[in-house]
Amino acid sequence: xxxxxxxxxxxxYSMKFCAWNIVAILENKYAVECLYIKTISEFxxxxxxxxxxxxxxxxxxxxxxxxxxxxxxxLTVHGMALFTLPLDTFFFTIKEKIKGQLKRIKERTxxxxxxxxxxxxMTVSAYTKEELSTSVHFPKEKITxxxxxxxxxxxxxxxxxxxxxxxFLTVISYQKKKNFERLIEAYQLLDxxxxxxLIAIVKPYQPSDAVLKIKGLEIIHTAIEEQRLIQxxxxxxxxxxxxxxxGFGLPIAExxxxxxxxxxxxxxxxxxxxxxxxLLVNPKDMNAIKDAMLQITNDHNLRTQLIAxxxxxxxxxxxxxxxxxxxxxxxxxx
Numbered sequence: 653x654x655x656x657x658x659x660x661x662x663x664x665y666s667m668k669f670c671a672w673n674i675v676a677i678l679e680n681k682y683a684v685e686c687l688y689i690k691t692i693s694e695f696x697x698x699x700x701x702x703x704x705x706x707x708x709x710x711x712x713x714x715x716x717x718x719x720x721x722x723x724x725x726x727l728t729v730h731g732m733a734l735f736t737l738p739l740d741t742f743f744f745t746i747k748e749k750i751k752g753q754l755k756r757i758k759e760r761t762x763x764x765x766x767x768x769x770x771x772x773x774m775t776v777s778a779y780t781k782e783e784l785s786t787s788v789h790f791p792k793e794k795i796t797x798x799x800x801x802x803x804x805x806x807x808x809x810x811x812x813x814x815x816x817x818x819x820f821l822t823v824i825s826y827q828k829k830k831n832f833e834r835l836i837e838a839y840q841l842l843d844x845x846x847x848x849x850l851i852a853i854v855k856p857y858q859p860s861d862a863v864l865k866i867k868g869l870e871i872i873h874t875a876i877e878e879q880r881l882i883q884x885x886x887x888x889x890x891x892x893x894x895x896x897x898x899g900f901g902l903p904i905a906e907x908x909x910x911x912x913x914x915x916x917x918x919x920x921x922x923x924x925x926x927x928x929x930x931l932l933v934n935p936k937d938m939n940a941i942k943d944a945m946l947q948i949t950n951d952h953n954l955r956t957q958l959i960a961x962x963x964x965x966x967x968x969x970x971x972x973x974x975x976x977x978x979x980x981x982x983x984x985x986x
Contacts, residue, residue, distance in 0.1 A: 654685045655781040656700035661690060670800055671706040677975035682812045696720050702982055711735045713762035724771035724985040731780055731899030733829055734759060735787035740765050740827055763788035771985045774798050774978055776900040779921040794967050796981055801971030802905050809911030810886035819849035821888035821944060825905040826857040829896045831935050838941035848889050885910035890948040894935040908962030915944045929961035
C-alpha cells in the first residue's frame with residue numbers, strides 16, 4: 653500500500669506529531685509506503701493508493717482541489733470549533749462577527765461539496781465525531797472515532813516524587829478557546845501568600861506587563877525540549893487544563909501517565925478523555941476552577957485517588973492501537 657500524506661510546513665506541530673506517530677507504526681508494522689507531500693499540486697500529482705490529509709482542524713474543510721484525486725481520500729479531523737463555539741469566542745467586533753458568520757457559511761459549503769469525494773474520516777474523539785456529523789451533516793457511517801496515543805516509554809511517573817516547591821501546571825498552544833485568561837483570573841482568587849506557583853507553558857504568547865506582575869505566575873512561551881516538558885508534568889501538584897473546546901486534549905493523557913492529578917473541563921472532549929480520573933469543572937466558572945485547585949492542594953486522599961485513576965486511564969491512549977485502527981480504515985478503502 654502506498655499512502656500519500658499532505659503535510660505542508662504550515663501544519664500545526666500537534667497535528668504533525670500525531671501523523672508522525674501513526675506513520676512510524678504503519679511503516680514498521682504494516683510495511684505501508686508513506687510519502688510526505690508539502691504542496692497541493694504535488695499531492696494531487698503523486699501516484700498513490702490512498703491519500704491522507706491529517707490536518708483538518710477548527711472546522712476548516714479540506715481544499716476542494718482534492719476533488720481531482722483519482723483514488724480514495726481519508727481525513728483526520730481534530731475538531732470543529734468554528735461551528736461549536738459562539739462567534740464571540742474568536743470574533744469580537746460586529747465587523748469581525750459578520751466575517752466569522754461568512755466563514756462558517758463558506759466552510760460548511762466546502763464540506764458539502766467535498767462530502768462525496770471523502771472516502772472516510774478519522775476523528776480524534778467521539779465528541780469530534782458528533783461535532784462533524786451535526787455541524788456540517790457529514791454522514792456518521794463515514795466517520796470513525798479513534799483516540800490519539802501517548803508514548804508510555806517517556807511519559808512515566810517520577811521515581812521519587814517531590815513536593816518541595818508545589819506548583820500548578822498548564823500546557824497549551826495559545827488560542828482564545830484555551831481559556832488561559834480565565835485560568836489566570838481564577839488563580840488570582842487564591843490567597844497569594846499561600847498559593848502554589850502556576851507554571852504556564854503557553855506558546856506563542858506575549859504576556860502583558862500586568863500579567864507578568866502576577867505573584868506566583870511563571871510563563872514559558874518559548875519552545876522547550878520534550879524531556880523538560882515531561883519533568884514539568886512529573887513534579888506538578890496538578891495539571892489545570894480548562895479549555896473551552898478540545899478535539900482531544902493530549903496534555904490530559906500525558907499528565908495522567910506521569911502520575912499527576914488533573915483538573916479539566918466538564919465539556920467537549922475533555923470529559924471524554926478524562927473519564928472518571930480527573931476533577932471536572934465548568935471552564936467558564938472562575939470560582940469552580942479556584943475551588944478545584946484548593947481541593948487538590950488540601951485534600952491528600954483526593955490527590956492519591958486521582959493519581960491512581962489517572963495512571964490506569966492513561967493506559968487506553970496508545971499509538972499502536974491508534975495506528976492499528978487507522979490501518980483497518982485504509983484497508984477498507986482499497
